[in-house]
Each structure stands twice: as C-alpha cells, then as structure tokens.
Amino acid sequence: MNLSPGISIKGQHRIQGDVLFDVNLDIPGGLWTCLLGRSGVGKSTILRIILGLETGGAFEGIFRATDGASLNGRIGYMAQSDLLLPWLSVLDNVCIGARLRGEPPSEARARDLLRRVGLMEHTDQKPATLSGGMRQRAALARTLFEDRPIVFLDEPFSALDAGTRADMQELAAEVLIDRTVLLVTHDPAEAARLAHQITVMSTRKVQNWPVPQTKALRDINAPETLACQSKLLEYLRGGTA
C-alpha cells in the first residue's frame, strides 16, 4: 500500500483583491512533481496555502489529500530560507522537530544524514559559521530527518555548486523514494532529471509538461533528459516549444 497520498488543489488566489493565479493541480502520490515558473508567479504560495501558512493574500478553493485524511503533520517542508536556529548546533538543528514534539531523536540517524550531506565535520558548529551552501545542506538534512510521507522542497539545491547539487539530488531521490514530493525549482535540468510530473505555472494557467518516458532519477546526459531540459528552458524563456 502506498502510504504517501497525493494532493489535489483547485481554486484561485488573490492578493489585495487581484487574482495572482488560478490553480487546478493534482500532485500524484508517491512521486516527484517539479513545479517551475517565472519568479513571483506564485509557486511558493501554492506550497504555503497547502501548509496553512501566511501568504499575504486569500485562497478561495479546496485542497485535500487523495486518501481523504487530514494533511496535518504529514508534510515535511524545506523553505527557500534555511530557517536554521542560530543558537543551536547543526546537529541540534537537524533534531529540533523531534525535540519540539517531545520525541527522543535518533542522533545516530541525524549524524548519518549529516555525513551524507557532507557536514560530518561540522555537526557541532553553529549555522553562522557555515557557508550558504553548507547551511542549505543542513536544512536538507533536517527535512530528510523528519521522514514525512509528503515533502515540499522550495528550491532546495539553489545555493549548491553543480557537483554538490547533483549529489544532493541523488541523495534526496534515494531517501524520498515513494514519498509524495513537490519540488519548486528554477532549473529545467533538475526537473528533467528528477520529475515524474513536471508542472509549469504562469499567470494564466498551471499546466503539466511532458516528462521523459525513462525512469527517474535520470542520467543528466541522457538524450531524453537533455531534450526535455532544452524544450522546457525554451518555453520558460518565452519561446513556443
């Protein structure tokens, strides 16, 4: 049985009375959906609506899990900003969710994830002593540690160099296999590599985009990955694709 439900969202979001976007989107359970679109179009807002967070506007519509159960407590979220607590060590930041819930965190698992994101030597450091890319990897480890059936990732690899980015994509794909993942990204190559569903958002519509027929996680240099990446980039730049 797939324990990671899909999500459907349908409605309209307004900011100060103006329509920011109309959305009618099915996010399939147990698969990766990559959400792309121009800056400011409302990608993060879709995540925040489903998470019940402040958006600065009002959403009129419905969203629900496909299994009919509440989404409360089932979504892991990695925001664009890392939201690391400056007074805690990297290790304690990874474990913070469990501690706040009054659960004893598995420090061994936290350390293993920090090793896998390349921060084994930095577990006792405070976030302020890390580079931007290291902070982003600490935030990724914290999100993976939460082990939720649904995971929202908002530009999770944006601060990473190309090699580390490929490594972290592979790690996330492995750890989050069979989870429902909604990944916001500006990188067509990332979407072409990771997605089971690609969704492109504009002010007019939210539409699905053809994904390569091959199995994700795809080879970066496979012809179908490169073709998808190139067509997507052309479309996002305003071409006709």
Ligand SMILES: Nc1ncnc2c1ncn2[C@@H]1O[C@H](COP(=O)(O)OP(=O)(O)OP(=O)(O)O)[C@@H](O)[C@H]1O
């Ligand atoms: N708290 C808020 N109050 C008022 N307006 C907001 C708030 N949050 C977002 N907005 C506005 O909503 C719009 C969509 O923002 P959102 O962050 O969802 O865009 P995005 O597509 O994720 O952009 P980017 O790719 O740059 O991250 C923007 O015009 C933004 O200014």
